[in-house]
Amino acid sequence: MSTLSAKVQSLFDEPGCATNQAKPDKDRKKGCNKLLAPGAAAGGCAFDGAKIALQPITDAAHLVHGPINCEGHSWDGRGSKSSGPLLYRTSFTTAITEQDIIFGGEKHLYKAIKEVVEKYNPAAVFVYQTCVPAMIGDDIEAVCKAAAMKLGKPVIPVNVPGFAGSKNLGNKLAGEALLDHVIGTEEPAETTPYDINIIGEYNLSGELWQVKPLLDELGIRILACISGDARYHEVARSHRARAAMMVCSKAMINVARKMEDRYGIPFFEGSFYGIGDMSDALRKISQLLVDRGAPAELLGRTEAVIAREEARAWQRIAPFKERLAGKRVLLFTGGVKSWSVVAALQEAGLVIIGTSTKKSTPDDKERIKELVKDDAHMFDDLKPREMYKMLKEARADIMLSGGRTQFVALKAKMPWLDINQERHHAYAGYEGMVALVSEIDKALSSPIWEQIRRPAPWEFAVDRGELQLHIA
Amino acid sequence: MARVIVSHKQCVVNPLKMSQPIGAALAFMGVEGTMPLLHGSQGCTSFGLVLFVRHFREAIPLQTTAMSEVATVLGGFDNVEQAIVNIASRTKPALIGICTTGVSETKGDDLNGFLKLIRANHPELGHIALIDVSTPDFEGSFQDGWGTAVTRMIEELVEAPLLDSGLSRRINVLPGCHISPGDIDELRDIFEAFSLDPFFLPDLSGSLDGHIPEEFTPTTLGGISVDQIRRMGSACWTVAIGEQMRGAAITLEHRTGVPYQLFDRLTGLVANDELMGFLSSISGVPVPRKYRRQRSQLVDAMLDGHFHFGGKKVAVAAEPDLLAAMTHWLHDMGCEIQSAITTTESPVLESIPAKEVLLGDLEDLEIRAAGADLIVTHSHGRQAAERLGIPHFRVGIPVFDRLGAGQQVTVGYRGTRDLIFDVGNLFMANMHEPTPQTWIPQHCIEHDLVALRVPQ
Numbered sequence: 001m002s003t004l005s006a007k008v009q010s011l012f013d014e015p016g017c018a019t020n021q022a023k024p025d026k027d028r029k030k031g032c033n034k035l036l037a038p039g040a041a042a043g044g045c046a047f048d049g050a051k052i053a054l055q056p057i058t059d060a061a062h063l064v065h066g067p068i069n070c071e072g073h074s075w076d077g078r079g080s081k082s083s084g085p086l087l088y089r090t091s092f093t094t095a096i097t098e099q100d101i102i103f104g105g106e107k108h109l110y111k112a113i114k115e116v117v118e119k120y121n122p123a124a125v126f127v128y129q130t131c132v133p134a135m136i137g138d139d140i141e142a143v144c145k146a147a148a149m150k151l152g153k154p155v156i157p158v159n160v161p162g163f164a165g166s167k168n169l170g171n172k173l174a175g176e177a178l179l180d181h182v183i184g185t186e187e188p189a190e191t192t193p194y195d196i197n198i199i200g201e202y203n204l205s206g207e208l209w210q211v212k213p214l215l216d217e218l219g220i221r222i223l224a225c226i227s228g229d230a231r232y233h234e235v236a237r238s239h240r241a242r243a244a245m246m247v248c249s250k251a252m253i254n255v256a257r258k259m260e261d262r263y264g265i266p267f268f269e270g271s272f273y274g275i276g277d278m279s280d281a282l283r284k285i286s287q288l289l290v291d292r293g294a295p296a297e298l299l300g301r302t303e304a305v306i307a308r309e310e311a312r313a314w315q316r317i318a319p320f321k322e323r324l325a326g327k328r329v330l331l332f333t334g335g336v337k338s339w340s341v342v343a344a345l346q347e348a349g350l351v352i353i354g355t356s357t358k359k360s361t362p363d364d365k366e367r368i369k370e371l372v373k374d375d376a377h378m379f380d381d382l383k384p385r386e387m388y389k390m391l392k393e394a395r396a397d398i399m400l401s402g403g404r405t406q407f408v409a410l411k412a413k414m415p416w417l418d419i420n421q422e423r424h425h426a427y428a429g430y431e432g433m434v435a436l437v438s439e440i441d442k443a444l445s446s447p448i449w450e451q452i453r454r455p456a457p458w459e460f461a462v463d464r465g466e467l468q469l470h471i472a
Numbered sequence: 473m474a475r476v477i478v479s480h481k482q483c484v485v486n487p488l489k490m491s492q493p494i495g496a497a498l499a500f501m502g503v504e505g506t507m508p509l510l511h512g513s514q515g516c517t518s519f520g521l522v523l524f525v526r527h528f529r530e531a532i533p534l535q536t537t538a539m540s541e542v543a544t545v546l547g548g549f550d551n552v553e554q555a556i557v558n559i560a561s562r563t564k565p566a567l568i569g570i571c572t573t574g575v576s577e578t579k580g581d582d583l584n585g586f587l588k589l590i591r592a593n594h595p596e597l598g599h600i601a602l603i604d605v606s607t608p609d610f611e612g613s614f615q616d617g618w619g620t621a622v623t624r625m626i627e628e629l630v631e632a633p634l635l636d637s638g639l640s641r642r643i644n645v646l647p648g649c650h651i652s653p654g655d656i657d658e659l660r661d662i663f664e665a666f667s668l669d670p671f672f673l674p675d676l677s678g679s680l681d682g683h684i685p686e687e688f689t690p691t692t693l694g695g696i697s698v699d700q701i702r703r704m705g706s707a708c709w710t711v712a713i714g715e716q717m718r719g720a721a722i723t724l725e726h727r728t729g730v731p732y733q734l735f736d737r738l739t740g741l742v743a744n745d746e747l748m749g750f751l752s753s754i755s756g757v758p759v760p761r762k763y764r765r766q767r768s769q770l771v772d773a774m775l776d777g778h779f780h781f782g783g784k785k786v787a788v789a790a791e792p793d794l795l796a797a798m799t800h801w802l803h804d805m806g807c808e809i810q811s812a813i814t815t816t817e818s819p820v821l822e823s824i825p826a827k828e829v830l831l832g833d834l835e836d837l838e839i840r841a842a843g844a845d846l847i848v849t850h851s852h853g854r855q856a857a858e859r860l861g862i863p864h865f866r867v868g869i870p871v872f873d874r875l876g877a878g879q880q881v882t883v884g885y886r887g888t889r890d891l892i893f894d895v896g897n898l899f900m901a902n903m904h905e906p907t908p909q910t911w912i913p914q915h916c917i918e919h920d921l922v923a924l925r926v927p928q
Contacts, residue, residue, distance in 0.1 A: 005541075036514060036538035036540070037538065037554070037558060038536070038537045038538045038551040038552070038554040038555035038558060039509065039535050039536075039537070039538075039554060039555030039556065039557070039558030039559040039562075040535070040555075040558045040559075040562060041514050041517075041535070041536050041538040042518075043514060043518060044514065044515050044518045044519075045513050045514050045515025045516075045518070046515075047515055048515050048518065048519070063483065066574075067491070067574040067608075067609040067610040068484075068487060068489055068490065068491045068609050068610075068613075069491040069493060069494070069512075069516055069519065069520075069573060069574060069609035070515070070519070071487060072487045072489055072490050072491055073490055073491070073494065073519040073520055073522070073523040073870075074519045074522065074523070075486070075487065075852070076852055076854075076855065077522065077523075077526070077872075089855060090485060090486060090855070091484075091485065091486050091487060092483055092484070092485055093483070093484050093487060094482070094483060094484070095484040095487065095489070096610055097610050097611060098608075098610055098611050100610070101578055101610060108482055111482035111483075112482040112483035113483075114482075115481060115482055115483045116483055116485075119485075131512070131513055131544070131574065131575045132574040132575060132578050132610065135544065135575070135578050135579065136578065161513075161541070162512075162513035162514070162515035162516070162575075163513040163539050163540050163541045163543075163544050163575065164541055165540075166514075384688065384690065385688050385690065388688035389688070392688075403522075403525060406525075406531075407529075407530060407531035408531070408688070411531070411684055411685065411688070412688075413684070
């Protein structure tokens, strides 16, 4: 375990992280892993985070070494989409028993890897360590090494026992596994001056496909997306990209920064959410590629695409303006950057009356302040009870949040829209923002609200005559 | 009848099984004002929580002791104590049900001892019931955790009766985890029609039936109250549904002297005849007209439906008690159980109307369902059903890709009647229309003679 704690410590010392750099030396050593309050905690564990980050690699087998609780309930639940192989949706686990805990689970794990390779012939096997085998001292790194040699397949250890920390830490540990065992292990057949990596994008609901057509049109090739709709070999060859975009900044900053250190791939932090952000992302990708030697005419072509797409998006959002003008929104986002969505919502006429800043950096908070001026409250942590009260008293017209708070809104009989990772709609790029505005409109204009808010017949203080009249 | 065999695979592929701790947690959710708490790392809780949210489409109260690596090595007393204190102050529960996990069991935390110390340290928590249950996820499965949690609640809460209970109209009902909130509502109507006053433990129909509460509640929204559980000793009878509840029923009988009757299933005509006969005899009330009529409707549905069920081959994968209920009912309708897969050992498995029952996973189901007319299992069977091109009827937990999972009713005459309609309709929707090739003998196709018979 000493290697794991060293790894975790080194992740806390991430120089690429602005929050981390803003801290005094002493605090930085303590790391960014918030201590969880027993009995008042919410959210997944490190293993959960690692699985989210790597499972989108579609042609690999993802094998969970642990008892049934780790994999038995969570498989086939994540919304990452594939354009080809579907192996990533098959669940593999050793489901260890008391026997393994007494005698050790290493042989069991080896035999399981062998079965997976023989039956499913995956491009690679990712092996996830969980709490119980970590406690009994199963050395998954040694087992993976032996299995890789004997079976002639990449077998990658992902050392992420849940008790190591949060989901966010798990994302980063997954990134470390890629850096240590995958990235740079193979060479691409050919490279172009237009090769990029997209890091921290998981293709949830197919969002990558809302962006990719524009890159295709510009002749920009995604050498590897880490890890949405990825193939194992693409990730292994990703070190030959010319530039990189880091999408979900807190999740995989270590991957982007270390790839810059090791392979000289410059990166920028961007977002596909929001019209302005999408345009910035395209601009910065092109600029980085031109800086690395791509022909400068790329910049002009990019601006032309941006101008065309922006005009088209605004034109499609315009019809909603009248319907949505003045509607009040409570916005509680996790991974999706609040400020980038705020701009698009405002453009559609919506008023943001409150937003969460729990996962935002100080820089993000400043940008939100600029955008919403004084109309909005920023909440670091709003308890469900208070959220319910706000909605019940109709201080907002709709809440946009993750599944965790879904029923707070619905039980208050208020419209709600899912904008977290389990969502079923894709909201990336220009297409995505139009879709988001259209979904908000659908939620707000549903005919159910008027009906379900009516008092029940026994709550009426009606005179009998009127009631009978209705029945007649 | 059936031979029970165990899979010898080293790698479980597409798990059918779910864990003991979340089975126990769900049992606690059938008690009003409860916060279930898993003693493990926070992932243990969040995976179960997401699963129940997807199945019931409700807010799910479920907390964690959030064990870190260091806490796990040093022992979890502080975390358990902090968790209980935090939950007590934030959510004001009547009961905290604390379930162990693989993490705390491997470490060997003495949870029962912890609770005694916490009681001594915190007299201000005296009004909250604290119940621990041992549910390692490296053995047993969901229904075992459920059954054990109910047994523990009986051991900790039920008081010895003060009065002779012989004249009481009160009846205890111990439903297995395969009994949905909708089933409990149906059963409550049935018991009340015999002038009986049922207490269900657990009662998910009060908490996870999908109703709109007046106020925001961070604990369970309803269910049996702790006070009602204490008074279960004054009932005249206990009815247990599913073999998994036998242990709890025996424990209750030992503590209170209340005799029990176990029904291993309440799906099907004969099973419900037995229930009606039993209720009539203990209550002295003749079977009400409503149920005589429903029985007649069920008989008619069996007559109308048997054309579509006869000879159909069905592959079923479920926890033992649900597997028993579904396979017996399908067999009673004329189906052939082509394969039966389950999660854990149980005495009911030998009675399953199939050649063998395999303790396995959904990969085993996929292999053994080839050529079947229907797959019956929870939503995780959807990939297998899609690959095989076989219709899939969803039962059990989780059902996350259909609405109304909590309201699926499979008990009683009416529940069985509607089940015949639902499954029969699936068979009818997947009937193959005949073509000129349908009756060409197999050997002709194999010898490529088909071309000669079909005009060009």
